[in-house]
Amino acid sequence: MEREPARLPSWLRVRSPLGEATGRVREVLKKYHLNTVCQSAACPNAGQCFAEGTATFMILGRECTRDCRFCAVRPGQPGPPNPTEPERVAAAARELGLRHVVVTSVTRDDLPDGGAGHFAATITAIREAVPEATVEVLTPDFGGDPKAVAAVVAAGPDVYNHNLETVPRLYPIVRPGADYRRSLALLRRVKELQPAMRTKSGLMVGLGETEEEILAVLADLRAAGCEMLTIGQYLRPSRDHLPVAEYVPPERFAAWAEEARAMGFSYAAAGPLVRSSYHAGEAMGLKRYATRSGTD
Numbered sequence: 001m002e003r004e005p006a007r008l009p010s011w012l013r014v015r016s017p018l019g020e021a022t023g024r025v026r027e028v029l030k031k032y033h034l035n036t037v038c039q040s041a042a043c044p045n046a047g048q049c050f051a052e053g054t055a056t057f058m059i060l061g062r063e064c065t066r067d068c069r070f071c072a073v074r075p076g077q078p079g080p081p082n083p084t085e086p087e088r089v090a091a092a093a094r095e096l097g098l099r100h101v102v103v104t105s106v107t108r109d110d111l112p113d114g115g116a117g118h119f120a121a122t123i124t125a126i127r128e129a130v131p132e133a134t135v136e137v138l139t140p141d142f143g144g145d146p147k148a149v150a151a152v153v154a155a156g157p158d159v160y161n162h163n164l165e166t167v168p169r170l171y172p173i174v175r176p177g178a179d180y181r182r183s184l185a186l187l188r189r190v191k192e193l194q195p196a197m198r199t200k201s202g203l204m205v206g207l208g209e210t211e212e213e214i215l216a217v218l219a220d221l222r223a224a225g226c227e228m229l230t231i232g233q234y235l236r237p238s239r240d241h242l243p244v245a246e247y248v249p250p251e252r253f254a255a256w257a258e259e260a261r262a263m264g265f266s267y268a269a270a271g272p273l274v275r276s277s278y279h280a281g282e283a284m285g286l287k288r289y290a291t292r293s294g295t296d
């Protein structure tokens with residue numbers, strides 16, 4: 001991989017808004033002892049999303065049984081799933097007045113169902129606590145277990161999100177525990193089980209992938225019936241993670257979004273700071289994170 005570009009380009013230098021709303025989200029997360037991928041994965045948008053009164057809940061622990069070379073989540077042996085977590089996520093979503101609730105998790109290769117049952121319980125709890133909200137889940141690959149995928153689909157999320165993250169050639173370097181075909185098969189399986197369920201996937205770029213490889217991944221996603229897409233810039237969490245090969249300029253993201261829409265994606269968000277659940281509510285046609293309290 002080439003030498004890492006020295007300076008962060010202007011389009012990636014963001015100032016994290018501080019203020020009341022940000023503090024409130026942190027308070028509620030603390031009150032219910034909840035994790036977010038926003039904090040665990042050091043997302044550059046956390047400040048903005050918190051300021052807009054939303055967050056992506058991360059269930060099933062803070063440590064992951066995998067060790068992807070781009071991810072800031074700590075690898076380790078997570079403890080048993082906490083049975084009160086689904087209710088706590090639901091209570092926090094209600095207290096924050098969320099209209100679109102996004103739930104993700106670490107990968108739990110140590111659990112028989114990979115944590116699918118816990119996802120299903122969390123979706124059900126949110127449905128009961130905030131019936132008017134839409135629910136998006138961003139799941140791991142459950143080791144390719146079709147029963148696990150079926151359990152999550154049966155709980156009825158509005159959006160089933162599973163990230164491919166990068167192009168197949170880079171999988172051994174970037175996400176050694178994952179499998180490109182297995183991840184595509186998961187998205188296809190969701191559509192087979194529930195054709196009306198919206199499926200979504202995300203890519204990060206700047207790791208040395210080529211234009212042809214990116215377009216080939218978009219075509220594979222469309223062939224698997226995926227209709228929602230996000231593309232964002234990889235940012236190195238620490239010196240222990242993969243170096244950035246390239247800071248991709250905004251105009252290339254704009255071109256990919258246009259190309260994706262031409263390929264039939266109903267939603268395509270592409271930009272240096274775009275992340276899987278960034279402005280996820282907008283994809284559901286919701287005004288940007290408008291919460292019941294009317295902050296917008």
Ligand code: SF4
Binds near residue numbers: 064067071073105106
């Ligand atoms: S599986 Fe997910 S949470 Fe775990 S290290 Fe990889 S990207 Fe991070």
